[in-house]
Amino acid sequence: MTVALNDMLQKRAPGSGMLLIGGAIGVGMTAEAAVRGGADFLLALNAGRYRVMGAASLAALLPLSNANQFTDTFARREILDRVSVPVLFGASCFDPATSPEQLVQQACDVGYQGIVNFPSSIHFDGRFRQSLEEAGLGFAREAHMLALARRAGLLTLGYAKTRAEIAQLIEAEVAMICLNFGWNAGGVQSVAQSFTIAEAADRARRIFTSIRSRAPETLCFVEGGPIINPDDMFRVCDEARADGYVGGSTLDRVPLEFSVTERTSAFKAFGLLKQANTAQTRELGRTARIAGIVGQSEFVLAVLEQVTRLAGTRIPALICGEAGLGRGALARALHPLSERTGPLLTLRAANPKADPEALLFGEAPRRQGMLARSGATVVIENAEALSPVVQARLADWLEQDMPGLVGSLRDPAGPEHGARLVLVCQPEAGGEPALIAALAQCLQAGKIEIPPLRERPEDVPALARHRLAVLGGTRQISADGYRLLLAHGWPGNTPELRAVIDRAALHTEGNTIGSVALSAAIGHGPSGDGADDDALVQPLSERDWLLDALRRNRFRRGDTAAYLGVSRKTLYNKMRRMGLLE
Amino acid sequence: MGNSSDALHRKLLPDLSISMALPAPEPVRESHSAQIFAPWLAQIPAAQRDLLALLPVLDVNGAVFDALKGAHSDPQPLARPGISAALLCVDPFLRVRDVVALLASAGIGGVANFPTIQIIDGVAARGFDSADLGLRREAQMLARFAEQGLSVTGFCTTAENGQRMLDHGASVLVVHPGLPSADWRARTIAARDAADTLHALRPRCTVPLRLFCPDAYGAELDPARALADGLVHYA
Secondary structure: OOOHHEEEEEEOOOOOOOEEEEEOOOOOOOHEEEEEOOOOEEEHHHHHHHHHOOHHHHHHOEEEEEHHHHHHHHHHOOOOOOOOOOEEEEEEOOOOOHHHHHHHHHHHHOOOOEEEEEEEOHHHHHHHHHHHHHHOHHHHHHHHHHHHHHHHOOOOOEEEOOHHHHHHHHHHOOOOOEEEEEOOOOOOOOOOOOOHHHHHHHHHHHHHHHHHHHOOEEEEEEEEEOOOOHHHHHHHHHHOOEEEEOOOOOOOHHHHHHHHHHHHHHHHHHHHHHHHHHHHHHHHHHHHHHOOOOOOOOOHHHHHHHHHHHOOOOHHHHHHHHOOHHHHHHHHHHHHHHHHOOEEEEEOOOOOOOOHHHHHHHEEOOEEOOHOOOEEEEEEEEEEHHHHHHHHHHHHHHHHOOOOOOOOOOOOOHHHHHEEOOOOOOOOOOOOOOOOOOHHHOOOOEEEOOOOHHHHHHHHHHHHHHHHHHHHHOOEHHHHHHHHHOOOOOOOOOHHHHHHHHHHHOOOOOOOHHHHOOOOOOOOOOOHHHHHHHHHHHOOHHHHHHHHHHOOOOOOHHHHHHHHOHHHHHHHHHHHHHHOOO | OHHHHHHHOOOOOOOOOEEOOOOOOOOOOOOOOOEEEEHHHHHHOOHHHHHHHHOOOOEEHHHHHHHOOOOOOOOOOOOOOEEEEOOOOOOOOOOHHHHOOOOOOOOOOEEEOOOHHHHHHHHHHHHHHHHHHHHHHHHHHHHHHHHHHOOEEEOOOOHHHHHHHHHOOOOOOEOOOOOOOHHHHHHHHHHHHHHHHHHHHHHOOOEEEEEEOOOOOOOHHHHHHHOEEEEEEEO
């Protein structure tokens, strides 16, 4: 028994429920992709090559080239020694100038792990098939080649359609028999079918029962015909108790046709939308730069859009959130974004030495209040510290700040030149509103709520990378480092994250900041609540971390890899190791 | 139509040979040697060429192109007007523009659907048709060559297929009796079918109607030979 076959038999342990999958391919890209997807062995077939060249699989039977030379050329260049699974050479016995002995010797010399009879006489019938058999170039020659290959220690797979052909394969003691249902349906180049799924399943069941009664060691596969997706395969394999499935068109042509069409259409649509989106994208980018907003979450995009819209108006704004989320910077950014002509005035309401009421409304007749300054933006930080009386006056001022009102509160040139009010406050705590109802009502339209970092961990990698960029150099954070950052609760929000990155960067000598340095840096940070301590002591397992990331990105591997800051290959390897591919 | 066909029948045309060698360019004259140029025949044993010509053991069209690339006829255009190139017309990668340019550069004025996909029968033939690698593609390709001014020699295995060849611009029709079987009874049946096809096509055919005589056929083809305007055989 060959080593390759032994390996496969171990995978196909009784009760494992695992089906063996063979990928019938013709180009390096699909070979590698099939193996990444879990293919147990590959069949290098000229049909696979013709498919990726844009022709139907049936072109494999036409005199377009010498099939054996054609297949061997691309298999050597693109597949052999590049994949970790056995590769079977698709050998044609049609050429009288090349004997089965020569074919087997060639497969051994080149380094194929196995051989398969393709293109095969099974795809012909009628007078043509009769002529093939009369000429000695028919199925008996193929079975003979497979028998020689088995004796030479090669893994053997025999394609067959009829009971007579299968009998010859059993006689030749091939390791794997693949019951072919004809050329595949599905996709643009679909071929008319002789079988329905139910008929295919029934036929396979009866034939495999017969095979197992005579050669119980033989692995039984199905291929082609009406099987065009995993559901079809499962139905046939389950009913027939097949050991596996060989996919050709279903692994490359059909999915390629759909995905290329879909992706191209998406790019095309994007191009059409680009003109409309360009101005908006530019505006959002400007907002992000001026406001110092970093992140990739849906929340960040929503805030950018909201701030950009607010900047074009004089609607009063209320920015709510915990400390350390850049609320003040965002509030102040509204001034340059609005291109207002007056000054940017900031009032820290929590300053015990300040008299907010006097500063905002003035002290007649000597001093003009902030709200009376033409074209000004008035930012009130810690607005929750304002007394209810001042909050009520502010609500009155906002109520009266309507076209038609003139006097000390408004510039006579028009309402658009009056002051703009922006309040920054803490979120509601324990059900207690931060502001009185009347003021909160006036600010409702321009309210921006910034969730804490722990509620949008998808922004953590972007913020960390941004901080590293600010620090300069080419330092990167390792995958396990990102895992640690994502597991932390960040009670101190962005300043805490910045401090951790700074400390870890300082204490890392190489170019990659790993989990050890980050863990140490987090340990020096501000003490969080109990939940955060727990997170530090017991970070997410790697499996949970992966699952969490996959869920966040709707199991799209490309997005998940980008989110985690790892390559798709690394992500795939981790998923496979954690048993997340099954 | 009947009179015209009878006239053709009475005056048996010279045989048309299928040759693997390209004759040298010759001055344009009224009568010239007619030939189907099939250089790929050199790659397969004569005893099995009818079968192997339709199997993935060689590149039929590639062999024609390679041969023609070294066969420029400059400065005399169409120096080989009676020659037709034997092409696999169902080749999914065949590009009419390239073929026409290459044939023109070699002074060749015609094409033939030889080998023809019509030889493949049964379920396999339905598969080829379904994948657009069958008779429909063959006929359409011949029509495109005809549109480009090339003369088209159309091989057919049935009267229905022959009509399709005529409809797609064939200027010569060749009835193919199919692959010669080792069984004389099967050959006899095939020969009788070929005669029936010739008979069915005769009334509707205004172009020369020939019969292809593969080497393995013998006297069983005689009735069909008698019905044809001329024969086609390997050189």
